[in-house]
Amino acid sequence: MSYVLGLKCKECGHRIPAKPLHVCEQCFGPYEVEYDYAAMKGKVTRESIAKGPKSLWRYKDLLPVATPKVGFHSGFTPLKKADRLAKELGCRNLYIKDDSCNYPTYSYKERVVSVAISKAIEFGFDTVGCASTGNLANSVAAHAAQAGLKCYVMIPHDLEQGKVLGSLIFGPTMVRIRGTYDDVNRLCTEIADKYGWAIVNVNLRPYYTEGAKTYGFEIAEQLGWQLPQHTVVPTAGGTILPKIYKAYQELIQLGLVEDNKPKIYSAQAAGCNPVVKAIHKGIDIIEPQKPNTIAKSIAIGNPADGYYVYNAVKDSGGWGESATDREIVDAIKLLAKTEGVWTEPAGGTTLAAAIKLIDQGRIPKDDTIVISITGNGLKTQEVVVDELTPPRVIEAKLTEFDQLLVENQATAVKREALTAV
Secondary structure (H helix, E strand, O other), rough: OOOEEEEEOOOOOOOEOOOOOOOOOOOOOEEEEEHHHHHHHHOOOOOHOOOOOOOOOOOHHHHOOOOEEEEOOOOOOOOOEEEHHHHHOOOEEEEEEHHHHHHOOOEEEHHHHHHHHHHHHHHHHOEEEEOOOOOOHHHHHHHHHOOOEHHHHEEOOOHHHHHHHHHHOOEEEEEEEEOOHHHHHHHHHHHHHOOOOOEEEOHHHHHHHOOOOOHHHHHHHHHOOOOOHHHHEEOOOOOOOHHHHHOOOOOEEOOOOOOOOOEEEEEEEOOHHHHHHHHHHOOOOOOOOOOOOHHHHHOOOOOOOOOHHHHHHHHOOOEEEEEHHHHHHHHHHHHHHHOOOOOOHHHHHHHHHOOOOOOOOOOOOOOEEEEEEEHHHHHHHHHOOOOOOOOOOOOOOHHHHHHHHHHHHHHHHHHHHHHHH
C-alpha cells in the first residue's frame, strides 16, 4: 500500500494532493512528499523490509511510488569496511558506501532516477528529461531506455567525454548548452513549463529527491540496523545530504534504529563551495559562486537545496569542509591504492574533506564513520591521466624483465628513504 498523503510545502506547510509540481503556489517554497508515519508504524518493520528485493525497492513503503517501473537492479550497493584506508587515517571503524558500482550507470543517481521515472509513468508522461552535470544525464537516459520513454538530457557544454558518451549510448536527445549547470537548470525550468515534460529534477523534484533516502536506509540496514555516528556526503545541488539525514530520522521515528544523534557533514570542492562557506560563517544564506574545479559533477554554484543542506548539517551537529583540486586527485589515488575503488572527483572531494575533518578532531578516530562515494572514476579519466606513470615497454626477453625488476627495486628504496626523511 502507499503511505503517501500528498505534497507539503517545506516553508509554509501548504498541502496539496500528489501531482507533478515542485513549487508552492502560496509562498514559492519547495514541495516535499508527506507520509502517514502513524499508519506505517508496526507495518513497516525490519522484517518487512528484509522480505523485499535486493534493490532500492526493498524500501518501497517509504517511497512515493505505488508500482515501481524501472530500477529493479539499482541500489543495495556495498557498504565496504575500509580497513586499509582506516589504517592510513588512523581510524577504527571506517566504511565506504560505494555507489560507484550502482547499476546501470555507476552513480548514486540511479536512486533518484528510478523513483522519478517510475512516478513520471504513474503520472502518464511519455517524455522525460533533466538538467545534469553528467551522472544524472547518464542515469535518466538509461532508465528512459528501459521504460521506452522519449528522453531529452541537457548538459553544460564542457562536460567530460566519458559522461557525454555515457548518455549518448542510450539514444536520448542530448543538448549541450553553453554555460554552467545553473544556466542549464534555468532553461530546463522553462522547458518543463512550455512543453509539459517530466524534467526529473524540476517538476518531479519532490519525488526525485525521495529516492536519495535509500542511500541512508541501506547504510543503516547494512550496519545491522544502527546509524553511523558520522556520515560525510558530497554536496552539489544539495539533494542527497538532507535526504540521508531524513532517512535516518524516519528510521528513528518508526523505531527501526536507536537515535545515537548521527552527525552529517558536507563536502565540496574549494572551487565551488557555497554551502561549506555558509556553514563556516554560521549564516544560512548561500551566496552563489562561479564554479572553477575539476569536480564537475558537484560544481553547482547556486544549489537548489543548499539551504536545506545547511540546516541538516547544523541540526545534526556536523560541519563542512572543502578540498582543492590537488587534494581531490590525491584522495582519488589514495582510495584506489588502499581499497581498490576508483571514484570520480566527487568521491575524491568527499574523502579529502573527511581526512580534514578527522585531522581537525571534528570526527573522532574511534567513532563509526561512513564516507559517501557517489560516482565512478571510469567516467572522468581526464582527471588522473597525467598523474600516473605510463608502463615501460620491453622486449619479450627474461633478461629485460630482470633488469626492469632491479630498476623498480632501486626506485622503491629511494622512495622509502625520502619518505623516512
